[in-house]
Amino acid sequence: MAATLITSEVDLDANGKQAGYLRVPHSVDRSAYGWIGLPIVSIKNGAGPTMLMLAGVHGDEYEGQIALTKLSRELEPQDIDGQLIILTMANYPAARASRRVSPIDEGNLNRSFPGNAMGAPTQMIAHYIEEVLLPRSDYMVDLHSGGTSLFYPATLLRGMGATEEERAKLQLLEHAFDLPFAWVFGGGGRQSTGRTALAAANRNGVVSVMAELGGGGGIDRTILADAERGLRRVLHKLKMLPGYQPDGTRGTRALSVQGSxxxxxxxxxxxxxxxxxxxxxxxxxxxxxxxxxxxxxxxxxxxxxxxxxxxxxxxxxxxxxxxxxxxxxxxxxx
Structure with a gap:
């Protein structure tokens, strides 16, 4: 395992359903030997892919936090083939404060990869995701929204893929998620130098997508329902949720962003x-x-x-x- 000061209360190698915290050391006036607790859930059963799902990378983005909280509560080991690892509030200090960035170190987690094992809390979290969680994962889904200042329709984001095999897998995830829009962009691959979670996944050879789900500081019920449906459809398509019965495909409009x-x-x-x-x-x-x-x-x-x-x-x-x-x-x- 990569060197890290973060310790996990969850044994990621064990079968079954576990919930606990990633303990990020944080020494402050009120707590000399304290830690920040990032909620983590592992649901593991038998053979199959490993999927990492993130929400709360930005703390003022809520649909993903709710969708993953519900998923972690509702799924049991017998429902899963493989392993599902969930971080509902990946940058917990930011999520607790309902801020895009951490109030502790002003860190924007989605601009902090590959992180620093000995750095500030946000850098430590980025390092743990990139060096501990992603190397054991086959797929990643990172859930975002427009945050406080922007609003997006339910939109999947993905790269073109560095190889034909990766392109096919990314297209499969897009079609399975079945959101109204998809934002398709270039770049990626193991040589990626980006500072986002998607770039970290690329560096680890993990097939990854992101979603923008509403925003504006509130919850859109339709978009939340689309997110919950899409997550289950993705798991089913990867043969990780065999008992789920998906409904018909609605279709996705693929887009290229021109600019802001x-x-x-x-x-x-x-x-x-x-x-x-x-x-x-x-x-x-x-x-x-x-x-x-x-x-x-x-x-x-x-x-x-x-x-x-x-x-x-x-x-x-x-x-x-x-x-x-x-x-x-x-x-x-x-």
Whole structure:
């Protein structure tokens, strides 16, 4: 096992269902020998793939935390062929505080891989996932949302695949998850230098996908249901949940992200577009009002891209550099 100061209360080699904590050492004024507890669940039974599922990598993203909490509670070892490892609140300090980043070290876990075994808590967590959990995994699903500031429809994210075999497996996961949209991008492979969980999975040869599931600081019931359904469909497709009976496929619209649309003024943003609305290049997508200067004309926010709205800002107050939309367009894979 890779050198790490994190200890697990769960024996990942043991069969059965176990729930406990990953103990991240954290010495502070109120607790000289204390630790931060990351909830971990292992459900293991017989032969089969090992699947790692993450939520709470960003603490203000909730659909995934709920979906994995319910899954870990409802599944029993006899339901599973293989092993399912679940982290419901992967960056526990951030999730407990309902923040994108950790209040302890301001660490953004999805920008911290490959981490540091001797670093700050967020770096230690990233290192443990990359060096301990991923090497024993065949697949990974990382559940996100738009967080406090953005909203996404239920969207799967995946790479093209570094090999034909990996591409086929990624397409299989996309079709099994069966979300309304898929964001397909390049890069990946064992030489990946990215700092995200997906990049960490790539470096370990783990077939991995991510999902953006709502956002805006709340829970969308339809998107949560899509996530719960998709997780079970994925496990079934990998022959890890043989007793599940999937319903019919609904279909996924594959997209390539063109880019984000940003503000250049401070004020209050009035959007003109909603999710999946068409967008033309140079079209005004909204305008910024200036309540502190009531006579000032609003400033239009113009898209440099064409396509459709994939993500939309949920917070009305904006500052220069804030993204208010993300634009994507249809992709045709060869």
């Amino acid at each position: 649309v940003y503000c250049y003024d401070d004020g209050v943003f009035e959007p003109f577009k909603d999710i999946a609305d068409p967008v033309s290049p140079h079209e005004a997508l909204g305008q910024i009002h200036f309540p502190d200067q009531p006579q000032r004309e609003p400033a239009h926010v113009v898209s440099p891209f064409g396509g459709i709205v994939l993500a939309k800002r949920t917070l009305s107050h904006v500052q220069r550099g804030d993204a208010v939309y993300q634009i994507a367009d249809d992709i045709q894979e060869n």
